[in-house]
Amino acid sequence: MSSLDESAELRKQRLRELRKIKESQATKEAPDTERKEELIKHRNYDPEAQAPRMGFVEPPRADVTVETISKDIENETKRRIREQESIPEEELDLTTLRPKKPTWDLERDLKERMAILEPKNQNARAYYVRQTIADREKKKQQQQEQERTT
Numbered sequence: 791m792s793s794l795d796e797s798a799e800l801r802k803q804r805l806r807e808l809r810k811i812k813e814s815q816a817t818k819e820a821p822d823t824e825r826k827e828e829l830i831k832h833r834n835y836d837p838e839a840q841a842p843r844m845g846f847v848e849p850p851r852a853d854v855t856v857e858t859i860s861k862d863i864e865n866e867t868k869r870r871i872r873e874q875e876s877i878p879e880e881e882l883d884l885t886t887l888r889p890k891k892p893t894w895d896l897e898r899d900l901k902e903r904m905a906i907l908e909p910k911n912q913n914a915r916a917y918y919v920r921q922t923i924a925d926r927e928k929k930k931q932q933q934q935e936q937e938r939t940t
Contacts, residue, residue: 836843891897 834843835841
C-alpha cells in the first residue's frame with residue numbers, strides 16, 4: 791500500500807468513529823421517534839397533509855407589506871427632495887451629479903494605456919509624413935527630368 795492509500799484508510803476510520811460518536815450523542819439527547827423526524831427534512835413536502843407544500847412556510851408578517859415599504863420609500867424620496875431644495879443653487883454643481891458621457895469610466899481607464907502608445911503613434915505619423923513628402927519630391931524630380939528630356 792502506498793502512503794496515499796494508508797492516509798485515506800486512516801481518514802475513513804476517523805470519519806467512522808466521528809459518525810459513531812455523533813449517533814451516540816443523538817440517541818442520548820432525543821428518543822428514536824424525534825430522531826427520525828430530525829433526519830428527514832421536509833422542505834417542499836408537508837407530512838401532515840401528505841402533499842407538496844403550497845405557499846409560505848410561515849404566515850406573512852403584518853408589519854412588512856408592499857404598502858408599508860412603498861410608503862417608506864416615498865417618505866425617503868420626499869425627504870431627499872426637501873434636502874436638495876434646501877441647498878442653494880450656487881453650491882449645487884450640476885457637473886458632479888451626472889457624467890457628461892456614459893463611457894467616462896472606460897475613457898479614464900484607457901488614458902493610462904494610451905499614454906504608453908501616444909509616442910509610438912506620433913513617431914508613426916511622422917514617419918508616414920516624411921515618406922509622403924519624399925514620394926512627392928521624387929515625383930517632382932521625375933517630372934522635371936521628363937520635361938528636360940523632352
